[in-house]
Amino acid sequence: MLKAKLLLGVCLYTIMVHAQKEQNNWYFGRYAALSFETGIAVPKFDNPQNSYGRTASISDPLTGNLLFYTNGQKVWNYKHQVMLNGDIPSASPTGDLVIVPVPESTSTYYLFFIGNIADLQYVIIDMSKNAGEGEVITTAQTISSNNLKQVTAIYHQYADAFWVITHEQNNNHFKAHYVDASGVTAQPIISKVGSKPTGGYGDMVGSNQGNKLVVTHYSSANSFAEVFDFDQVCGVVSNAFPLPKDPAWDYAYGIAFSPDDSKLYITYSLQQSTLVQYSGVNFGNNTYPVANAPDNFNILRLGPDGRIYLSTHNGGIPGERIDAILNPNVLGAGCNYQKTYLRLNKPGDVIRTAQFELPAFASGRRVKSPANDSVIIVKGICKGDTTLIRLSNNHTYDSLTWNFGDGSSPQTTLTPFQKHVYLDAKTYSFTLTIHRCGRTFVLRDSIAIRQAPPFSLGDDTTLCYGVSIRLTGPMGEQYLWSSGDSTQTIIVNQSGKYSLKVFNGTCHETDDVTINYYPPLFTALGDEFTICDKEKELVKLDAGEGFSTYKWTPTEDTTQWIIVGDLGEYFVVVKDYRGCDGSDGTTVKRRCPVTVYFPNSFSPNDDGINDVYMPVGVDVVSFKLNIYNRWGQLIFESNKLDHTWDGKLNGKPMPTGSYIYQAEYTGYANKKLKTLNVNGNITLIR
Numbered sequence: 001m002l003k004a005k006l007l008l009g010v011c012l013y014t015i016m017v018h019a020q021k022e023q024n025n026w027y028f029g030r031y032a033a034l035s036f037e038t039g040i041a042v043p044k045f046d047n048p049q050n051s052y053g054r055t056a057s058i059s060d061p062l063t064g065n066l067l068f069y070t071n072g073q074k075v076w077n078y079k080h081q082v083m084l085n086g087d088i089p090s091a092s093p094t095g096d097l098v099i100v101p102v103p104e105s106t107s108t109y110y111l112f113f114i115g116n117i118a119d120l121q122y123v124i125i126d127m128s129k130n131a132g133e134g135e136v137i138t139t140a141q142t143i144s145s146n147n148l149k150q151v152t153a154i155y156h157q158y159a160d161a162f163w164v165i166t167h168e169q170n171n172n173h174f175k176a177h178y179v180d181a182s183g184v185t186a187q188p189i190i191s192k193v194g195s196k197p198t199g200g201y202g203d204m205v206g207s208n209q210g211n212k213l214v215v216t217h218y219s220s221a222n223s224f225a226e227v228f229d230f231d232q233v234c235g236v237v238s239n240a241f242p243l244p245k246d247p248a249w250d251y252a253y254g255i256a257f258s259p260d261d262s263k264l265y266i267t268y269s270l271q272q273s274t275l276v277q278y279s280g281v282n283f284g285n286n287t288y289p290v291a292n293a294p295d296n297f298n299i300l301r302l303g304p305d306g307r308i309y310l311s312t313h314n315g316g317i318p319g320e321r322i323d324a325i326l327n328p329n330v331l332g333a334g335c336n337y338q339k340t341y342l343r344l345n346k347p348g349d350v351i352r353t354a355q356f357e358l359p360a361f362a363s364g365r366r367v368k369s370p371a372n373d374s375v376i377i378v379k380g381i382c383k384g385d386t387t388l389i390r391l392s393n394n395h396t397y398d399s400l401t402w403n404f405g406d407g408s409s410p411q412t413t414l415t416p417f418q419k420h421v422y423l424d425a426k427t428y429s430f431t432l433t434i435h436r437c438g439r440t441f442v443l444r445d446s447i448a449i450r451q452a453p454p455f456s457l458g459d460d461t462t463l464c465y466g467v468s469i470r471l472t473g474p475m476g477e478q479y480l481w482s483s484g485d486s487t488q489t490i491i492v493n494q495s496g497k498y499s500l501k502v503f504n505g506t507c508h509e510t511d512d513v514t515i516n517y518y519p520p521l522f523t524a525l526g527d528e529f530t531i532c533d534k535e536k537e538l539v540k541l542d543a544g545e546g547f548s549t550y551k552w553t554p555t556e557d558t559t560q561w562i563i564v565g566d567l568g569e570y571f572v573v574v575k576d577y578r579g580c581d582g583s584d585g586t587t588v589k590r591r592c593p594v595t596v597y598f599p600n601s602f603s604p605n606d607d608g609i610n611d612v613y614m615p616v617g618v619d620v621v622s623f624k625l626n627i628y629n630r631w632g633q634l635i636f637e638s639n640k641l642d643h644t645w646d647g648k649l650n651g652k653p654m655p656t657g658s659y660i661y662q663a664e665y666t667g668y669a670n671k672k673l674k675t676l677n678v679n680g681n682i683t684l685i686r
Contacts, residue, residue: 021061024059027049027069029051029311031048031049031352036303041303041322042342051357052356053092053357054359055071057069069359072092073091074086075125083130085137096203097111098111098113102124104160109125110184111124120164122141122164123136143186147169154213154232161179161181163232173192191237195224197219200222201219202253208363209365210364214227214264215228225242225245226240226243231396232364239282241282251270253266253269254267254310255300258329263283265300268297273296275337286331291323291339298310307325308325309324310324318356322354323338323340381447383423388419402418404422405428406422425451451504452507455474465518466493471489471492471498472488473489477505481500482497495515496514497515498515518578523572525541529586530591530671533565533592538565539588542561543572547576550574553570566588567590572585592618593669596618600680602647602682604653612644620667621665622665622666623663625638657684
């Protein structure tokens with residue numbers, strides 16, 4: 001995994017440089033203000049300024065708390081008081097202005113503006129001064145002259161720096177001044193491209209990515225909008241693309257990019273206003289009129305909540321209504337234009353209006369982290385693997401110098417990628433130096449080379465039959481056994497080859513082991529033995545020869561065979577020379593010959609002597625008896641030897657006389673189970 005910080009030389013980007021909360025508070029127009037602290041635009045009512053022109057405001061990048069705001073001529077602090085030295089008489093009331101943090105500073109800011117005589121000027125504001133209320137610490141410094149009213153700032157792609165961009169009058173010269181920690185470069189990058197505007201109003205806005213620049217020209221003689229490519233590294237403006245427009249669309253003015261830069265919105269406004277969405281290649285493929293109104297559509301600004309806000313006029317008078325595009329990334333009507341999304345006034349208060357404008361901010365997406373921003377793409381971060389480090393296709397260069405941080409020699413190449421093999425699992429300090437436009441920009445990253453822990457499942461082995469073995473891998477993030485298990489440990493009880501792949505991230509180590517089993521030990525005591533204790537028989541139980549040890553239960557004998565004469569269960573455990581166990585068991589049961597005696601008479605007269613008919617038997621397994629009268633009628637039956645006949649049928653005494661019995665019973669004869677049938681006569685005497 002790459003954990004990266006971008007540096008120019010030895011200068012780190014701080015969190016402040018990348019914060020999104022700089023735009024939390026908008027102060028503009030006639031007493032108007034918006035707050036985005038809750039995540040959506042909410043009107044505020046504490047703005048003391050009454051400005052008919054461009055404004056800018058800035059908030060703390062960490063907390064989102066208001067720092068200061070300005071109309072160019074005055075600078076107000078967060079207490080809504082004019083800051084110390086906050087009067088700037090040279091600023092034009094109608095020219096653009098923009099606030100940008102001073103590179104490598106956490107408390108100072110540049111305020112760039114167009115002066116009264118078309119000069120690009122700036123002052124520096126230090127918020128650490130005057131007990132945190134801020135102070136303008138420089139007089140107005142002039143950078144260049146002969147500028148249109150438009151000015152904007154686009155952050156550098158790599159460095160803690162930015163470009164301040166203006167356009168000269170009466171020619172097609174863009175001027176981009178480079179600003180870094182050492183100050184403002186007096187000599188700008190001049191790009192001769194596009195039209196030659198003669199003056200008038202309009203707007204200049206960079207895309208959110210920073211690779212596009214759009215300029216509008218608000219005049220009856222030459223009203224249009226142009227899209228340009230902008231090189232964030234070199235400051236070059238190129239490739240002019242005039243936006244197509246309907247003849248009825250005049251006086252191009254407001255500009256806003258959708259958050260993903262896929263859509264561009266332009267307002268055409270004088271008396272009949274049109275809000276147009278552009279999309280496609282260089283925004284020239286598709287045009288969609290989002291809204292038309294007799295009121296003026298004025299400036300457009302993308303808010304930190306991802307919505308685009310639009311200031312309006314009502315019948316030629318600046319209005320307190322703010323319209324919005326709620327889903328600006330969506331093509332066509334799905335962008336969800338909302339008229340009167342919010343109002344700047346509150347009942348009974350002073351009139352608050354946007355006065356045409358909304359505050360301007362710097363644009364462009366700077367590299368925060370080469371890995372997280374996909375500037376550097378790394379594949380293969382495992383020890384011993386080939387690591388591929390590549391500069392993404394969106395970043396141009398003249399040449400690249402790679403330093404892998406492991407003591408190997410730096411490599412300067414013209415290709416956007418480099419392969420390298422790291423031999424140890426640790427974190428390396430890696431740098432990629434981009435050579436471009438006569439400057440060098442150093443991307444510093446740490447590359448964590450990983451490995452899964454080396455391990456061994458042990459030697460191949462053969463186990464005794466019936467023994468289970470536990471196979472355990474090392475500590476890792478993921479496990480994959482050849483058995484399909486994904487646990488660190490598995491239990492094996494069958495022969496086979498078992499392999500384990502242990503993962504740490506994408507890195508893995510593999511080992512395998514073969515487990516075999518000896519055949520089971522065979523002892524055959526027999527299922528059971530039978531004896532009749534009357535005959536005093538003995539049984540020999542033999543576990544077989546060839547075993548190292550024997551252990552009998554319950555006799556505790558340790559011999560190959562034993563002689564027993566008692567009934568019960570016997571069990572033997574044997575062990576061979578390999579230490580494998582075997583066991584078997586058997587039962588010694590009683591098996592004596594069966595005998596049954598059938599009486600030939602009984603007298604059920606309740607005298608206590610022979611009152612019931614009951615055969616008597618020994619070692620009977622099963623028994624069945626039926627008794628009939630002389631006419632063959634069944635008068636008694638029994639399935640138990642001890643079930644007696646009391647000489648009655650259905651509760652009534654049977655008469656004296658002769659009766660016939662039939663019996664079937666089973667038992668052992670000569671140790672074999674046999675079935676016997678007998679019949680005879682019974683005399684009932686009363």
